[in-house]
Amino acid sequence: MKLLSLLTAGFLLMSSEMTFGQPKGNSQPGNPPDRARMMQNLKAHPNLEYVSGGHERHKLDLFLPKEESEPLPLIIWIHGGAWQNGSKEGCPPLRKGYTDHGYAVASINYRLSGHATFPAQIEDCKAAIRWLRGHAQEYNLDPDRFGVWGSSAGGHLVALVGTSGGVTEYDVGDYMEQSSSVQAVCDFYGPTDLIAFVQTPGYTNHSNIHSPESKLIGGLVLENEEQATRANPIEYVSEDDPPFLIVHGDKDPVVPINQSELLFKAMKSQKLSVHFHTIHGAGHGRPGFDAPELNEMVLKFFDSTLKGNSGEKEPAQAITSESTAQAESRPDPNERFRPSFEKILIRADKDNDGKISAQEFKASPDLFKRLDRNQDGYITQEEHNQLFGIKD
Template identity: 50%
Template sequence: MRPNTVASLALVFITFLSTGNAQETDRRPRPAISFEQVLKREDADHDGKISQTEFKGPGRLFTRMDRNGDGQVTKQEFLARPNFKPSAVNMPDDVQMLRDVVFGQGGGRDLKMHIVMPKQAAKSPMPVYIWVHGGGWQGGTKEGGVGQLIPLARSGFVTATIEYRLTGEAAFPAQIEDCKCAIRYLRAHAEKYKIDKDRVAVGGSSAGGHLAALLGTSGGVAEFEGTGGWADQPSNVNAVVDLYGPTDILRFVTTPGFEGHNRDGSPESRLLGGGVVAENLDGIKRVNPITYVDQNDPPFLIIHGTADRTVPLNQSQRMHDALKSSKIDSTLHIIQGAGHGGPGFAEPKIREMQKSFLMRVLREPPMEQQESIAQP
């Protein structure tokens, strides 16, 4: 991108931040540059979207425009004013948020999470749900998960949205190591946060869905534990919500229409440490959640759209098939016409599906089991 284009995009960003609330949408100044112009200059794989790999403007600007954290900026996202401000999230009176809790170390620095939980002390230990953000393993932040955690916190969950090292900082397995560290931290502090160690669930979208699925199948895989802290705690989970996450990356990059992901510099290539993806068979096998599927894995809820142009539907189908082959409780829900995130996944019935799944799998233990739980 030429300097004047970057400047124009920066102006758009400033305009986004300075405009009013959603009711004033129709009165916003028009962007100084059209999305079509940006596509012409940036869209190397001609898929009608701008990935973080393709984007040559400021990284912070890309993150701000990428409203659903999927590592892609669509025309709708480009034209919409980013109206999410972490500090401005309205917490209900019965919910509290603990911001930037340090949960461990990764690459010699602190790793942080936001914890959203009921304000009133629970009578018994609560289940915990950990959200892993998307962004092609190279973008996104923990901030975007806060809003969707509030309903679960109001339903008696301790919830957390976590950060992990992105591929610009470290290649795989840094990402899964950090996620596992977060789980170990919460188990180590179960008494402090009133958590039931035996009711731990994870969820994520896109790259976060991949990591959530890998958390679900790699319990006990020592090479993924890392050295971030709380080594005395296990990192296994009891339920997984996987929203359109990649799994079998070799099948991914050879699916017609998705071959651009095979190139050196693609998000998948960066995850594997660089190079042409299909040439790194060992790396592909290592990052694939299906590699580690066995009969000890937890229940899965997998949701994917038929019109996803970022991650092919076969990724979720293969994950589901592998789980069912090992007789694991797995549900694959396919949303007709839905893309990579977007409105189809914001439908109340889809959100309720996820909540109902978690409530079912992590239901409160029987009374006789409750009585054996030591009270803090």
């Protein structure tokens, strides 16, 4: 408790990334499989380089069930972290046992905003998808059954992958003969319209130069509207987009729910297949996103879009649903005093490098030493997550 008080005073926080429970029990959707058994039943291919001679972040991990003989549908996880943190190591589809349900699972890294500004991030995501299609036969993947799933900044990128399937300007590099389109998109609370985002009451601090959105596009959103518009998934919505499942909490303090509402409305106007699920009382990934009912909803979505055997396209539907975050899933009372990591960076990260230096840290030097777990002179989101035992 003393450490928690110190953390509050020092503005260190619970992660803005989605929290998932540790796997346990059997492989039903709401009860992920035993990790040791699951790992025995899959083939892991870590750190595959999807851009030859590229950046150190141009790597992905691929996981395949051992016993499958037919070409596999693939779910690609794209991590969040405000486009400036995070990594492929946190892979919810793997932890939730999707390989036990007959899927291959990939988790990709991409260049962060500290490495390169937009469109580097979407270029990398599309390059990874093309690489996976180019190696589909080698890894027993079905190139016609690719889905993407991501949260927060990852939600933004999967939504952009889904809506920009026919946009060629973001396809650069190798395997250009392969498509970067996908057949299903699961977007957890991703930004979709940066201009509307930064003007939303209660979220206007995202319009300043230290915000993740400004760092992504390389300048203030409202002073660089053309570049911001290029980054908006909503800009590319068209009649050939794949089915979407969109999930957002109505108490999200980081990404306003209007981002998902706007995307749903745009897709509905194009008569696309889209399901928008609101979790009442849920924040930015918690509580509510670890509920068995939501796990089952996501699995059924991918089963219906990637495993349908009829050969006929189902009629497009725009539907909404809702649930309520259960009280036992809510954070402890002290959490309301913990600002998001993004908000900490906005206030403290003066050099825009996505981490907090000793010079930028305003609390005591002793507290900084306790938080700087690897003693490299910086506090990162990963170190914060390790401290609180939070998964990406």
